[in-house]
Amino acid sequence: MKLPSFEYLRARSLAEAWALHSEAEGDAVYLSGGHSVVPSMALRLQAPSRLIDISHIAELHGVDLQGETLRIGAMTRHSEVLANPLIARHAPLLSRAAPHVAHPAIRNRGTIGGNLALADPASEFPAAVLAMRADLEVTGPDGQRMISADDFFIDLYETALTLGEVLTAIHVPLPPEGRVYGFDEIARRRGDYAMVGVAAQADVQDGVISEASISLFSVSVTPVRAAATQEALKGSPLSPDTIARAQAALATDLDPPDDPGFPAERRLQLARVLLGRVLNRMEAVQ
Ligand SMILES: Cc1cc2nc3c(=O)[nH]c(=O)nc-3n(C[C@H](O)[C@H](O)[C@H](O)COP(=O)(O)OP(=O)(O)OC[C@H]3O[C@@H](n4cnc5c(N)ncnc54)[C@H](O)[C@@H]3O)c2cc1C
Structure with missing residues (x-):
């Protein structure tokens, strides 16, 4: 057309x-x-x-270490997210999410900034930046501000960007030693938008989880932080019992839409299964 x-x-x-x-x-x-x-x-x-x-504006390009954060320019294309060694080392949830985003032709053009500004609830990167506790750098005629990913996604296709503001970069805090990661989704076909997805990171000290950050996508109108699930993990080893407790806690965190073709209870069950799969395969950056 x-x-x-x-x-x-x-x-x-x-x-x-x-x-x-x-x-x-x-x-x-x-x-x-x-x-x-x-x-x-x-x-x-x-x-x-x-x-x-806006694709030719210099401030939107580049991936650089800046003090305690990795700054990823908004114009970084999905294919660059997949291939960039700094992102693989310091923001591995993005590298793990990228292969699930559409297909190579789309990944060669689509940008992380456009993806986050669009805020599709079934999209992978919004959940990844939420789990990484990233800050989004936004610049407008009144100056620059940083918005935490927790405050950026407001409603269906709605973000904290005001009219005319540009998302200029994503700032990911550098990870401590001992952090492990997991990302996966269930989609009808590879490259399709997810039916449900999970992004997770956890800090493990002396075999015990000291901090966990978990988000889910395609379960609501925005990506969702799984606060009760995070609490269920903290202070315990990543054992089958802990994972079972975290899966049970998901019912507190999620209130999925009840679609006749995809009932809420089925989506919740898929989320539980996927969370278990992700937590069982958490691994450090090699
Ligand atoms: C067939 C197909 C399959 C797809 N599958 C997936 C998928 O599985 N998962 C997924 O996540 N995405 C998927 N997408 C979407 C794709 O990832 C898009 O590239 C992405 O959502 C938008 O990025 P873009 O750079 O193309 O943005 P654009 O299309 O250029 O812009 C998107 C929106 O964001 C605004 N915008 C763009 N950049 C900025 C900025 N820097 N600051 C403020 N506002 C800005 C624009 O005004 C517009 O409203 C798919 C797309 C297609 C066509």
Whole structure:
């Protein structure tokens, strides 16, 4: 299907992007990889009169260590997330999530910033940044602010970004020694959006879990932090008994939608099974 007509403008700087956005008085969208904007326009789900290409803005590019965090530029494409050695070392949940995102053709264009700004509830990266306790760097005409991933995802396709603000980077705190990770999802076919997914990290000291951070996706309108499940893990070894307690705690954390084709109880059961699978296979970065 042909796209509705629109004006295409390329911004060379953040200031230019905000100015072009403000001129359009709400009738503009930013364009990064275009792999959600363009299909949604083709399907007539949206018809902005202006697309502002932000893919050439320098501040959105690059993956660098900055003090105690890894800064990942918003324009980092999914395929780069998959291949980048700094991400593999310091933000391994993203490297593990990336192969599950769509297919190579989409991963070659789609960007982590576009993916997080879209906030699809079935998407892998939002759950990964939540589990990693990352901060999202957001820049607008009024300056820059950092938003914790816990506060970024507000509702279905709704984030804490205000009109015209640009998500410029993701800051992942560097992991301590002894951290183990797990990520998996259940999808009807490889590359499809998940029916349910789990991202998990845990710090293990002297064989006991001192801290755990778990999130699930495709279980609600946003990715969900599994607070009760985290508590069930803390202070215990990662043993079959502990894992069973964590699986039981999921019922406190989740209130999945009750879809006639996918009842809530079935989704909860899939989540329990997947959580058990992920916790049984937690491993450190090699
Ligand atoms: C067939 C198909 C299958 C897919 N499967 C999956 C999947 O399994 N899992 C998954 O997670 N995704 C999937 N996707 C989505 C894909 O990962 C997209 O690339 C991603 O969701 C959006 O990234 P993008 O760079 O293409 O963003 P765009 O399409 O360019 O933008 C998406 C939205 O974010 C806004 N935006 C973009 N960048 C910024 C920024 N830096 N700051 C503020 N706002 C911004 C745009 O204005 C727009 O509203 C799939 C897409 C397709 C077409």
